[in-house]
Amino acid sequence: MNTNAYLDIGVVGLGTHGLHRAEILQEFGQQVYGSDASPDARQNFERRFGDDHFETPTALFEQGLDAVVITTPNKFHAPVATEAMKRGIDVFIEKPLANTLENARQIATVAEETDRICMVGYQSRFLNVCKILKWYIDRDYFGTIRHVQSAYMRRRGVPGRGSWYTSKEISGGGALIDIGIHVIDLLLYFLDESDVDDIMSTTRSDFGGRDSYAYLDMWGEDDDTQMFDVEDSVSAFLEFEDDTTATVEVAWAVNAETTHTYHIHGTEAGARLDITDVLNATADVHQSLQLFEARTGGADHYLDSSVTTNRNDPYKEQIETFIDAVATDEPPSINTVEQALAVQRIIDRIYDDN
Missing domain, CATH: 3.30.360.10 (Dihydrodipicolinate Reductase; domain 2)
Structure with missing residues (x-):
């Protein structure tokens, strides 16, 4: 890992998964910010990580972030990820890429157009x-x-x-x-x-x-x-x-x-x-x-x-890989948006088959 990396990283969605990813980010020495519409979720975040939390992703993105980790319900992956990338923020999206193939394609398109890092959380590859x-x-x-x-x-x-x-x-x-x-x-x-x-x-x-x-x-x-x-x-x-x-x-x-x-x-x-x-x-x-x-x-x-x-802990390894990618501005070769889109296509075909 790039031990000199000290980044400002937001977490959108402060439920169980979001708090877990925030803990890993903090363990790696990153400054963590949070966003969630729920006051209770923001309170839980504040007790563990401080008061750098916001009600909306837009307010979070205005803090000059280097990257954001998205752990919202699947429906909100596309709007949150695309807004972040259009603002020049690299993104890590907890699987799946999106709730539909159409939304997954939208994320992949914006990632290519903005040339931002877009990594997706399929942690099993890191075992x-x-x-x-x-x-x-x-x-x-x-x-x-x-x-x-x-x-x-x-x-x-x-x-x-x-x-x-x-x-x-x-x-x-x-x-x-x-x-x-x-x-x-x-x-x-x-x-x-x-x-x-x-x-x-x-x-x-x-x-x-x-x-x-x-x-x-x-x-x-x-x-x-x-x-x-x-x-x-x-x-x-x-x-x-x-x-x-x-x-x-x-x-x-x-x-x-x-x-x-x-x-x-x-x-x-x-x-x-x-x-x-x-x-x-x-x-x-x-x-x-x-x-x-x-x-x-x-x-x-x-x-x-x-x-x-x-x-080993695959969750830590994938977050470590993401931090390295953001710090060096070098897209990872694993868990890429293109790989995640290929998975989503197969999922969509199985659903269409039924």
Whole structure:
């Protein structure tokens, strides 16, 4: 990290995610400002970070910021990000890029026109185990990757029924655009940002509206089950331009084990990546990578190995990357607006398919 970087960075949206990002910024020695329409949210911010907070993004942007981190509900990503970039402010947008493909394209267009840094918060790419798997892929360890089996499923993990997460108008969708978007992002990361030729998919909403829903793994408050017009699970089959295929299983709620895994099927070797994380202590947190081979030396045999590495905090690493990019005026090569737009296109195609 550029240890000499001392920047003025705003955070728009002072909920759980915004306060967490503000803590990281402060830990890295940055001056943090905040903005939120809620007086309670601004009060919470003031108790932890001081009184440099404002009711509107516009008032925040008038403070001469170097950059802004946007952690608002998805619907507001586009207006906040585009205003900031037009004012010459670099932006970091918490995933997804936007609530709709149209708004995502608008952000990408303004980023290009203003030549501002626009980074998007897909933190999984920064996990050590994901970086190691990508290293093996880039060196053709697996041969030709034929198929990837991916799943991100919570046993009971709707993020607050009746919140903006369960409103299609505000969020843009449900489980797919909330957690499934991480799966699509990692698939593109592992498969060199390949284009998708064909998609078959099904979306469902089986659990979110139930009065008998078991409140176990949610971090948000359980509120109004009537404001739930989004999907809580998705199954998809993707065929890429190079004939690689992938299955995607995503669920906020399912009668199965909580999991976030990727199985790589290559012509020379395979892998199982497990990055399962949960919203509370109902299950273990995993960061593991296993490699699988079959060899003939001496006698035919299987060779299974486990990768050992340090666990790291991907949220800190992505913010550190953003700070470096702003300080040096060098756009990052990872989590770019173009990569995020590619993810959004696939999400949009899955929704259009249903």
